[in-house]
Amino acid sequence: GAGVSQSPRYKVAKxxxxxxxxxxxxxxxxxxxxxxxxxxxxxxxxxYFQNEAQLDKSGLPSDRFFAERPEGSVSxxxxxxxxxxxxxxxxxxxxxxxxxxxEQFFGPGTRLTVL
Amino acid sequence: AQSVTQxxxxxxxxxxTPVLLRCNYSSSYSPSLFWYVQHPNKGLQLLxxxxxxxxLVKGINxxxxxxxxxxxxxxxxxPSAHMSDAAEYFCVVxxxxxxxxxxxxxxxxxxxxIP
Numbered sequence: 001g002a003g004v005s006q007s008p009r010y011k012v013a014k015x016x017x018x019x020x021x022x023x024x025x026x027x028x029x030x031x032x033x034x035x036x037x038x039x040x041x042x043x044x045x046x047x048y049f050q051n052e053a054q055l056d057k058s059g060l061p062s063d064r065f066f067a068e069r070p071e072g073s074v075s076x077x078x079x080x081x082x083x084x085x086x087x088x089x090x091x092x093x094x095x096x097x098x099x100x101x102x103e104q105f106f107g108p109g110t111r112l113t114v115l
Numbered sequence: 116a117q118s119v120t121q122x123x124x125x126x127x128x129x130x131x132t133p134v135l136l137r138c139n140y141s142s143s144y145s146p147s148l149f150w151y152v153q154h155p156n157k158g159l160q161l162l163x164x165x166x167x168x169x170x171l172v173k174g175i176n177x178x179x180x181x182x183x184x185x186x187x188x189x190x191x192x193x194p195s196a197h198m199s200d201a202a203e204y205f206c207v208v209x210x211x212x213x214x215x216x217x218x219x220x221x222x223x224x225x226x227x228x229i230p
Contacts, residue, residue, distance in 0.1 A: 004158070033218070042119075042205050042220030043159075056217070091159070101147030101166045101209055104218065106159035 002026065004107035006092050012113045013082045021077045021110045025094030031102055032075050034067055035091040037109070043091050049075060050098050082114045117142050119208050121221035129229045134178075134193040136224045138206035141187060148189040149207040149218075150180055159205065165189065176200070201228045 005024045013019050025032050031050055035043035036059075046065070048056040051072035060067070064083075069075040079086055089111045093104035122137040140146060150162040163174025170182040176199075180191045189206060206221040 035218075035220075040222075042222050043218075044220070045217045048217070059217070093159075101164070102218075103161065103164065105161075106151075108156070108158045 004092055004094050004105050006090075006107040006110050008110060009108065010111050010113075012115065014115055015082060015084060017082050018078065018080045019082055019112065021079075021090050021112070023075045023077070023092030023094075023107060025073065025075070025092070026096075026105055027073075029094035029096050029105070030072075030098040031095040031104075032069060033093040033095070033102075033104060034075070034077050035093065036061075037089040037091055039088070046077070046090075079112075082112075084114050087112055087114045117146070117208050117210055117217075117219045119206050119219050119221040121204075121206050121224050123224050124222065125225045125227070127227040127229060128196045130198055131195050134191070134196045134200065134226065136191040136204050136206075136226065138189045138191065138221060139187050140189060140206070140208045142208055142210055144210040147209045148180075148182060149209070150174065150178070150189075150191050151205045151207060153203040153205065153223075155202075162191070162204075196226075196228045198228050198230065201226055 007022045034046040037043040045059040047067045049069040064080045066078045089109040091109045093106045095102040095104050118141045120139045148165040151159040163172045165172045165182045173179045178193045204224045
């Protein structure tokens, strides 16, 4: 069956540009998570949605990062005025559960390079 | 507070020999623990999970892990390594409370399988 998909798979941005990263979760999955994975590190939590509600955004590193999921399905992570330290792989995961422990299914990620 | 320590950043084994990837965790509440595998250019795949049921957990591809509360460990093992097991492995902890929607990843263990 269809898994979590993310687009684009690769994105190169010049410093200062805005970018938008898309996540299509598995159909019917209530919970959606975004992670940032720096080179050689484990993923780090950014934000969590339950349906269209953003219940936790404690991991967003700055106010340049913004995420939305307006209809409770597709989600977009937006980064404004990109900086070199934003270069990373951004992972999206979805889960059928709306309470812990969540079994998360991950997408392939979007590799963002900021020049 | 939660954290995960993967004790080895790199592990090398010969094909057909046992695999041991070590993980220690800390958690304020009853944790759920997971092992994920990440093959190059592919999404994270769940190998197995512990969610307060049996302490010996069997996963896919012959992997298993044992939850030892007294040692705060959740080591991953496999009796006989296969070439296809070469990948990055992540130990993950999540707390079983309603607000426990964050996954905390270790820094990963890179497994090399020598023919």
